[in-house]
Amino acid sequence: MGLTPDRGRNLPAPRLAQAILLAALLSYLTITMLNILSAQLGPGKLVAALLSLAAIFLIQLSHSAPGAHRAPAWRKWVTLSVQAVLTYLPMIAFRAMWGAMAGFLAGSLLLLLPARLAWTLYGSVGFSMLLPPLLDDRSTLDAIHLCQSSLLTGLVVYGLSRLSQLVREVHDTRDELARMAVTRERLRFARDLHDLLGYSLSSITLKSELIHRLIPSHPKRATEEVADVLRISRQSLADVRRVASGFRDMSLRDEVVSAQSVLGAADIVVRSRLSFGVLNQQVDTVLASVLREAVTNLLRHSRARVCEIEGLQREGFVRLSVTNDGVDPAYQDPSPYSGSGLGNLESRLRAVGGSLTSGRGKDGTYRLVAEAPVSTVRQLAAVDAAELPLDGPAA
Template identity: 60%
Template sequence: MLSRHKASPERDETSRPRDETGAAQGQFPAPRLGRFVLTAALLCYFSVTLLNILSSHNSVAEVAAATLCLLGLLGLQLLHSRPGAQLAPARVKALTLCVQALLTYLPLLVFRTQWGSMAGFLAGSLLLLLPPVSAWSLYAVVGASMLAPPLLVDLPVVETFYYVQSTLLTGLVVFGLTRLADLIRVLHETRGELTRVAVTQERLRFARDLHDLLGYSLSAITLKGELIHRLLPAHPVRAKAEVEDVLTMSRQSLADVRSVASGYRDMSLEEEISSAESVLNAADVRVVARVRTGPLEREMDTVFATVLREAVTNVLRHSSATHCEIAAERSAGQVWLTIVNDGAASGYRDPSPHSGSGLGNLQTRLGVFDGELTAAQGADGTFRLIARVPDREGPDTAAIGPSGIESAA
């Protein structure tokens, strides 16, 4: 016995294939649907007027003239309702509005009340094309002008009011549907632009994370490899220990690549300091580390660890330092990280075309916390990198955790 399973509406909607505009296949994209509704409404209004004329026993010549005038008005209204019509030159708008006014009022002399609803399109066009003050004033004038045709045929007051009210209502419908179609189009384009911006930001994040996470690891692996090459002949035992470090770093680099692909990886400033000490010691750089920040927010801890990693990478790649000082502390409502080394060459600039944008990446990360990054070379040959972030947790936070660590290697 076969059983039938009825798919839920949610499943049907989400599983329906969609095109590049985001609309489900078989459906109109939103901007086209908005224009379709507007055009259909205009055609309905004009067809009603044409039916009124055909049912009033007019001559063939009068029906033909009315049809030509209706086609002209329809073309002008579509022109006035197109996207960006209000941006047309003032002379063009004045000319088309004058032609529409002639095609609106001249047939009134022949068809009287049968033609009355056409004035609503002139009122709508005025609202679409002219500045608000002038547009609404003329909109009221067009509505008031529709008092004349009913009075010429001695219609009751109620029917006279109906023609005025229908003219004003038609103008509002034309104006509202046109603006709604434009709004749908703008929102649709904005959604596409936001999608492109999101993709660009994700690409920048990916590039920034690869640089910040892997630049240090690859530099450290290169340095360790050179050290192993020197140690192998005379110190094989120490070389073996360095190989273990390289294997650990390579595994971490692989994990970093995976974390970049899936999101952002949390890092610890204290752990990064321990790693920096190991790498810098292998490069014969004496390290003095001082950390008195207490526990940090997870995101802030990651940012400071990233700053330290970039600073150590620059020490390894761009300088011949023999001493490096790392200090992290809370003071004056700020959290500070300072890295100083004595190996900056005067006027140094990396000539490589792929020298990277590490400091720019760090400034972007610190900017999320309203922080600042400063890098300057001193007269004594030292290079100082300072990262500063406002302390959002207050001065009591430092007292909750450990008082800090201090080491020299």
């Protein structure tokens, strides 16, 4: 589930989470330092206490840092051992006043070690704090209080350290998701631009070549073709605007009519048969894109004389097949930017639960077949041959 902008703004920043952790650690250190100062110890013990507190603070920062649990095992055991020495050795001089530092050790164990071992040692550290108050001839309640406060401090250190790490990971993940969204949008734009303009530009090139041949001998027919080029170019401009604005709806039936005109201009006989209901708009757009790509590839990569377009609906699926008889096995597109239209279409069909297959037949034909769920709004009667009469070249 993605983060909405409002939720993203409510997340604590990594620096804030780190600041909260530092404030908590410093608070515990300050409490311990105030306890030691109140005992009015000599200068030597006071300096030793302050140095030990500083060392524990630095070690705890390293244990609470992001990724500390991924450090080599030997390094974790070394730093934990040093922290344990700095936790228990000063208790000989400071007794229960030093007890809060056991909470830091307990939290570090939870942060660095495997769960079962960590929780066992965590409990052991907590219960070990029953002894210092008893050695100071304090009451059992004081011993229980120190044990409970050490365990609680360990949980606070562990919880705030993990919270700081998780906040950082969430922010990093959100940044990565934003980068991925930008990349996907760029790919979407490039894919749609290829699907829409590849066909239109191929059509304009083909018809321009036809006009060039017709001008000397058939000027009237050339004028008609110029009007068709203008129509295609205007449609191309509209397609670019639709891609830029995110509206990319296309109609398979409209694309069949357009394919008739373009292929007919190339003297290719087009036969079509359509029999399906009203399609879901997304499915209709994807299948229309498949037909555009098929016609574009036919014009660029083959020497077809006949093209058959068939769209049939069966058992909740619509099946579009485009077959031509002009496969040129030796053809190779010299352009380094020949595109990856079929790959784009295959991805788009998978997104709507469909599939795409293509290949050469033994009889020398090339066939492209796309299948997708119909998701019809309402069923229409089958289109009879009179609606789309395409048994000859379309002028």
